[in-house]
Amino acid sequence: MGLQRFMYGRNGVDQLAVLVLIASVLVLFVASALKVSWLQVVYYAGVFYALYRTLSRDLVKRRKENHLLLQKVKSVTSWFGIQKRIVQERKTHRHFKCPSCKQRLRVPVGKGKITITCSKCGEKFSRKS
Ligand SMILES: [Zn+2]
Structure with a gap:
């Protein structure tokens, strides 16, 4: 007490x-x-x-x-x-960071060069998947 x-x-x-x-x-x-x-x-x-x-x-x-x-x-x-x-997930997905807002984005592997649209800010950038 x-x-x-x-x-x-x-x-x-x-x-x-x-x-x-x-x-x-x-x-x-x-x-x-x-x-x-x-x-x-x-x-x-x-x-x-x-x-x-x-x-x-x-x-x-x-x-x-x-x-x-x-x-x-x-x-x-x-x-x-x-x-x-x-x-x-290294065999099925690749992870990228949005160049403008740093949001992490996940794309399936093996699609060649693709355009990724950021789900957060809508920024478009291309990467090899
Ligand atoms: Zn973004």
């Missing part, structure tokens, strides 16, 4: 804090494995930052930072998803 009251209006543990903590612990492992004692400073800084986030009352700023992290993670995972799909 006391803790609940203490944490009221504070950011609490978010994904960014967890990530920083995990990274800090990894740094600590590396520091002790390589016997590089100054690296421990990075560990303490990380723990301190995670604690600072958790106890912070500036919720708007902290949520913004956490949201930025989630967006980064999402864009990285979706990039990997696209790369996986390109590899999986």
Whole structure:
């Protein structure tokens, strides 16, 4: 009950804090494995930052930072998803980027030189499929 009251209006543990903590612990492992004692400073800084986030009352700023992290993670995972799909479909489809709006476009393979019309902006460009 006391803790609940203490944490009221504070950011609490978010994904960014967890990530920083995990990274800090990894740094600590590396520091002790390589016997590089100054690296421990990075560990303490990380723990301190995670604690600072958790106890912070500036919720708007902290949520913004956490949201930025989630967006980064999402864009990285979706990039990997696209790369996986390109590899999986390499025999049947080719992927192109629209030269004007960067939209990804997928065309069947083996049709020779074709004109591709972008589904997003209507730009026409030709590529060998
Ligand atoms: Zn386009």
